[in-house]
Structure formats: structure tokens, C-alpha cells
Amino acid sequence: MTAVTLPESSETKRQRRSLGHTKRPSTILTVAALAAAAYFLLPLFWLFVSSTKTTGDLFSTFGLWFAGDFSLFGNISRTLTQEDGVFLQWMGNTLLYAVTAAGGGALLAALAGYGFAKYRFKANRMMFLGVLGAIMVPATALAIPTYLVFSEMGLAGTRWAIILPSLVNPFGLFLMRIYTESAVPDSLIEAARIDGAGEFRIFFQVVLRLLAPGFVTVLLFTLVATWNNYFLPLIMLNDPKLFPITVGLARWQGQAAAGGGATGDLIPLVITGSLLSIIPLVIAFLFLQRYWQSGLVTGSIKQ
Amino acid sequence: MTMTTTLDKRSAATGGRPDAKRRFKPNRSATGYLFVAPFMIVFIALFLVPLVYAAYFSLFREQLVGGNAFVGLDNYARAFGDAALGEGIVRMALYFFIQVPFMLLVALFLALVLDSGLIRLTRTVRLAAFVPYAVPGVIATLMWGFLYGPDYGPLTQVAEGLGLTPPDFLSSDLMLGSLANIVFWEFTGYNMVILYAALRAVPTELYEAAAMDGASPFRIAWNIKIPLLRPALMLTLIFSIIGSFQLFNEPNLLQGLAPDVINSSYTPNLYAFNLAFVGQEYNYAAAVSFVLGAVILAGSYLFILLTNRRSRS
Numbered sequence: 001m002t003a004v005t006l007p008e009s010s011e012t013k014r015q016r017r018s019l020g021h022t023k024r025p026s027t028i029l030t031v032a033a034l035a036a037a038a039y040f041l042l043p044l045f046w047l048f049v050s051s052t053k054t055t056g057d058l059f060s061t062f063g064l065w066f067a068g069d070f071s072l073f074g075n076i077s078r079t080l081t082q083e084d085g086v087f088l089q090w091m092g093n094t095l096l097y098a099v100t101a102a103g104g105g106a107l108l109a110a111l112a113g114y115g116f117a118k119y120r121f122k123a124n125r126m127m128f129l130g131v132l133g134a135i136m137v138p139a140t141a142l143a144i145p146t147y148l149v150f151s152e153m154g155l156a157g158t159r160w161a162i163i164l165p166s167l168v169n170p171f172g173l174f175l176m177r178i179y180t181e182s183a184v185p186d187s188l189i190e191a192a193r194i195d196g197a198g199e200f201r202i203f204f205q206v207v208l209r210l211l212a213p214g215f216v217t218v219l220l221f222t223l224v225a226t227w228n229n230y231f232l233p234l235i236m237l238n239d240p241k242l243f244p245i246t247v248g249l250a251r252w253q254g255q256a257a258a259g260g261g262a263t264g265d266l267i268p269l270v271i272t273g274s275l276l277s278i279i280p281l282v283i284a285f286l287f288l289q290r291y292w293q294s295g296l297v298t299g300s301i302k303q
Numbered sequence: 304m305t306m307t308t309t310l311d312k313r314s315a316a317t318g319g320r321p322d323a324k325r326r327f328k329p330n331r332s333a334t335g336y337l338f339v340a341p342f343m344i345v346f347i348a349l350f351l352v353p354l355v356y357a358a359y360f361s362l363f364r365e366q367l368v369g370g371n372a373f374v375g376l377d378n379y380a381r382a383f384g385d386a387a388l389g390e391g392i393v394r395m396a397l398y399f400f401i402q403v404p405f406m407l408l409v410a411l412f413l414a415l416v417l418d419s420g421l422i423r424l425t426r427t428v429r430l431a432a433f434v435p436y437a438v439p440g441v442i443a444t445l446m447w448g449f450l451y452g453p454d455y456g457p458l459t460q461v462a463e464g465l466g467l468t469p470p471d472f473l474s475s476d477l478m479l480g481s482l483a484n485i486v487f488w489e490f491t492g493y494n495m496v497i498l499y500a501a502l503r504a505v506p507t508e509l510y511e512a513a514a515m516d517g518a519s520p521f522r523i524a525w526n527i528k529i530p531l532l533r534p535a536l537m538l539t540l541i542f543s544i545i546g547s548f549q550l551f552n553e554p555n556l557l558q559g560l561a562p563d564v565i566n567s568s569y570t571p572n573l574y575a576f577n578l579a580f581v582g583q584e585y586n587y588a589a590a591v592s593f594v595l596g597a598v599i600l601a602g603s604y605l606f607i608l609l610t611n612r613r614s615r616s
Binding site for chain 1: 331332333334335336337338339341342343345346349350352353354356357360409413416417421422423424427428430431432433434435436437438439440441442443445446447449450454455456457460461488491492541545548549551552555556559560572575576579580585588589592593595596599600603
């Protein structure tokens with residue numbers, strides 16, 4: 001339990017230990033781990049190398065090394081201007097979908113997780129277990145039912161069709177409830193009540209700060225899930241102007257594969273577009289490492 | 304648990320006080336409902352309602368004359384006799400047994416190695432393994448699709464450079480393995496981080512004594528760490544069951560590169576998608592979605608049941 005609330009302390013204890021009796025790094029294990037790392041980085045390296053090539057070089061030079069011409073910037077400007085700058089529109093759509101769904105979903109999960117953890121009410125257990133059961137229902141099995149309801153209501157084909165379903169996050173609720181139990185002491189809530197603070201003020205001014213690591217974890221994972229979402233927008237949207245980046249790039253790829261010669265020029269755009277679109281998320285993950293790791297500890301040990 | 308019991312006692316105590324005092328305090332139980340209400344409303348509207356509506360919808364059939372007709376469980380009867388759906392489910396079961404054990408073993412190995420402090424460049428390895436998780440599945444598949452390419456793909460180029468016959472990754476024999484590799488690339492790091500985080504939460508005292516007594520890092524990993532990882536391993540396995548059976552993005556995108564290998568019912572999800580949006584058979588597609596959901600739920604519960612029984616005996 002202490003490890004949940006204070007991940008730092010166990011970390012320092014470990015460092016002390018490893019200073020105590022230094023271990024000799026194993027060469028075999030290091031080589032094996034580095035080989036694995038190389039495998040994971042290989043496609044990304046290929047992506048970067050390929051986005052510096054012209055269409056001709058893509059097909060004629062060795063795939064895992066640079067060609068003579070360095071046309072990364074030319075490729076970028078072509079990607080951004082293709083079809084009147086539709087790429088930037090796709091990026092903007094993805095950003096809009098991901099940020100609203102992640103922000104809204106994490107806030108709903110935090111409010112409800114706190115409510116389930118700290119308040120006694122009749123239907124508490126029943127509702128919580130009901131939502132917990134929903135974790136098992138696969139997202140894509142739900143996509144066609146959601147489409148049926150949304151097209152009945154005239155919401156299919158609008159931005160809401162992507163944002164609203166992404167707000168439901170049963171696993172986020174589960175994480176936030178557990179996190180609240182371990183990170184928010186009752187005495188603190190009680191003290192705030194004695195000071196005369198209202199229940200919602202307590203939540204927004206006192207509790208939310210304590211929930212920050214768990215909140216950021218849920219935020220990040222919803223962000224990734226929405227950013228990566230393909231099935232839902234694929235079935236919901238017809239208008240290319242509303243596409244997120246995943247559906248947009250798949251469309252270019254489809255055109256390139258179907259068209260052959262005339263559309264072969266689209267391939268560098270698919271590649272460069274892929275590179276451009278993964279950069280923001282990779283950076284977000286690298287910078288917010290501390291948060292998602294401590295949040296994940298909570299989720300995995302209390303299961 | 305202690306928290307909830309104290310909360311319980313306190314609210315019982317306030318309940319005993321005169322009403323005059325209570326009038327100035329908000330009703331706590333009502334506040335509890337207010338906190339969970341936004342989530343529950345969204346949950347009901349966007350989770351329960353679609354499920355119920357689709358369940359109802361799956362009992363009808365679109366007819367050329369007279370619109371929708373109630374047909375009872377006919378769509379389900381058709382689904383159970385549907386060879387295309389059955390083949391897809393069997394294929395996903397096969398895929399599951401190829402892909403998941405290997406992915407989780409590698410994730411476990413990396414997590415244990417990172418935790419043991421026995422290697423150099425720990426941080427680099429951890430980040431390299433996790434970065435693919437931040438790459439959308441669509442882009443991962445596009446990249447691997449190019450890498451697999453039989454004409455100008457780098458893997459083919461390397462094989463030819465070494466004087467070997469390049470394998471055709473997109474042929475019907477290798478397709479399932481090629482798909483498994485893409486998903487392996489995407490999710491090994493994610494599972495590794497879950498397991499690694501669980502390992503970091505284990506108090507070191509638990510195995511410091513064993514280390515003092517001269518137990519090797521391998522024995523500590525096998526006898527102490529892996530048993531402690533059980534809950535985290537269960538979590539990763541259940542997520543993998545759910546993920547495997549609903550495979551869609553990867554085969555949907557590779558279909559463009561190998562249309563003869565990946566047909567419209569290659570995976571159950573691809574089948575449901577094609578039924579609904581190519582064949583316009585929405586009612587039957589809804590029934591197929593339910594059958595698939597039921598298979599996944601049954602698989603997950605069966606798995607939980609089996610592991611619980613084994614741990615008890």
C-alpha cells in the first residue's frame with residue numbers, strides 16, 4: 001500500500017540497496033535486452049529513413065539506409081499541402097477528439113471514482129459492479145450497436161459520434177476508485193468539512209490535487225485510445241473533413257494501393273504523414289513517464 | 304476497507320443526532336449520487352442503451368417488401384450455423400495461442416531483467432520497448448506492411464542480400480504470423496510496463512533475505528517475483544484475450560496489400576464490419592457482434608475460473 005501512495009520511497013530504497021552490494025551486469029542479458037530494443041525501434045527507424053526519400057528512391061534504394069537526396073522537408077511540405085491541407089485538418093480533428101474525450105472521460109471517472117470510494121449510498125456496490133462488468137465487453141463489439149443508435153438519432157457522421165462514445169471509460173473509473181482509496185485520507189475530507197467547505201469544493205480544491213497521478217494516467221490512456229481509434233471513426237464518418245488522422249492515412253494508403261502508377265506518389269505522403277502524426281504522442285509519453293508509471297502500479301497490484 | 308468502516312460509523316453517528324443539526328448539512332448520500340451521476344448517465348446512454356437497442360435490433364430482418372420483420376432468434380441460429388463466422392473464431396483462437404503466450408513471456412522477461420538491475424542501459428531498453436504503444440495501430444500496420452513488402456520491402460532486400468529466398472510475409476501461410484508480429488510489436492512494451500510497475504511495488508525486503516542467503520537472481524525471479532506477479536499477469540492476459548478476438552485494424556489494412564489472403568470474414572470483427580457496411584445486413588451484423596462478445600466473455604470467465612481453481616488446489 002505504501003508503494004501506491006509513495007512510489008518514490010521504494011525507488012530510493014532500491015537505489016540504496018543496489019549501492020550496498022553492487023551487482024555485475026550480465027553481458028548475455030544486456031545483449032538480449034538490446035536486441036529486443038533494436039527490434040522495437042527498427043520500424044520507427046525505417047519510417048524516419050523513408051520519409052527522407054523521394055518516390056523513386058523509396059523503391060530503388062536499400063530500405064534501411066538513407067538515399068543520396070535528402071527530401072524530408074520537401075515531403076513534409078507536400079504532405080501538408082496535399083488536397084488543400086487536409087492533413088492538418090485530420091491532425092486537428094484527432095487532437096480535438098482525443099483532448100475532449102480524454103479530458104471529459106478522466107473528469108467523469110475521477111468524480112465517480114471519488115463518489116464510489118468515499119460515499120455510502122444504497123446503489124453504490126451494485127452500480128460499481130455493473131460498470132466493472134463492462135470492462136470485459138470488447139469495444140469493437142459495442143461499435144456496431146453504437147452506430148445503430150447514433151444513426152437512428154442522426155448523430156452518425158458528426159463529431160459527436162467520435163467524442164461521446166470515448167467518454168465511457170469503465171477501466172478509468174476502476175483505477176480512480178482504487179486510487180482515491182489509497183491517496184485521499186478521510187481525515188482530510190473531514191477537516192475540510194469542519195472548515196465549512198462544500199462537498200464539491202472539497203473535491204475540486206483539495207481532492208483533485210491528490211488524485212493528480214491517477215488522473216493523468218487515465219487521461220493519457222484515454223488520449224492514446226482515442227488518438228489510435230480507427231474502427232469507430234471508420235464506421236461513423238463519411239466526410240473526409242471530419243476524419244481523424246488514422247482514417248485519413250488509411251484512405252491515402254488505400255488510394256495508393258488501388259491506383260498503382262498514377263497514385264504511387266501518395267506513398268511518400270503516407271510515410272511522412274505517419275511520421276508527423278506519431279511525434280506528439282511519443283513526446284507526451286516520454287515527458288509524462290513518471291505519472292503513468294505510478295498510476296499503473298495502482299491498477300495492477302490491486303486487481 | 305478500514306476507511307469505509309469508519310465512514311460508516313460516522314454517518315451512523317450523525318444519523319442519531321437531532322434533526323436541527325442535520326438541516327444545515329447536505330445529505331451525504333445524495334451527494335454521493337451527484338458525484339457518480341455524470342458518469343452513470345453517460346454510461347447508461349452510451350453503453351447500456353446501444354447494447355439493449357442492438358439486442359432488440361438483432362431480432363429483426365430487413366425484407367425486400369414490408370420493411371423490418373420480427374424473426375425471433377433466427378439471426379442467432381444463422382450465426383451458429385455460419386461457417387464463415389466459425390472459421391473466423393477458430394482462426395482467432397489459433398492466433399491467440401500463437402501470439403499471446405510469446406508476447407507475455409517476452410514482456411515478463413524484459414520486466415524481470417529491467418527490475419533485476421543486471422543489465423546496462425535499463426532506461427533505453429524500457430523506453431524503446433514502450434514507444435510502440437504510443438504509435439497508433441493503423442500506423443504500425445502501415446509500417447509493417449511496407450517492411451513486409453515482397454518487391455521493395457527492406458526485409459526482402461536483406462534476405463536477398465544474404466543470398467536467401469525471401470519469405471512471403473503476406474502469403475496465406477505466413478499471414479497469421481505476420482499479424483501476430485505487428486500486435487506483438489505494438490503491445491509487448493505495454494504489458495512489460497504493467498508487469499514492471501507491479502514488480503517495483505513489491506517491497507524489497509521480501510527478497511533481500513533470499514539474496515543474502517545466496518539465492519541467484521534467477522531463483523529469486525522464479526520463486527519470489529513471478530508468484531507475486533500473478534494479479535498483474537492475470538490483468539495482462541485478460542486484456543490480451545479481449546484484444547485478440549476483436550482483431551480488426553491490422554487485417555483491415557493488410558487486406559489492401561493481400562486481398563486474396565484476407566477475405567471479408569478473416570476475423571469475426573472484419574466479418575461483422577463487412578456484413579453491416581458492405582452487405583447492409585445490419586440486423587445480422589448486430590447478432591454477430593453479440594455472438595463475438597459472448598465468445599470473448601465466455602473465454603475470459605473460463606480463463607479466470609481455470610486459474611482460480613488451480614491456485615486453490
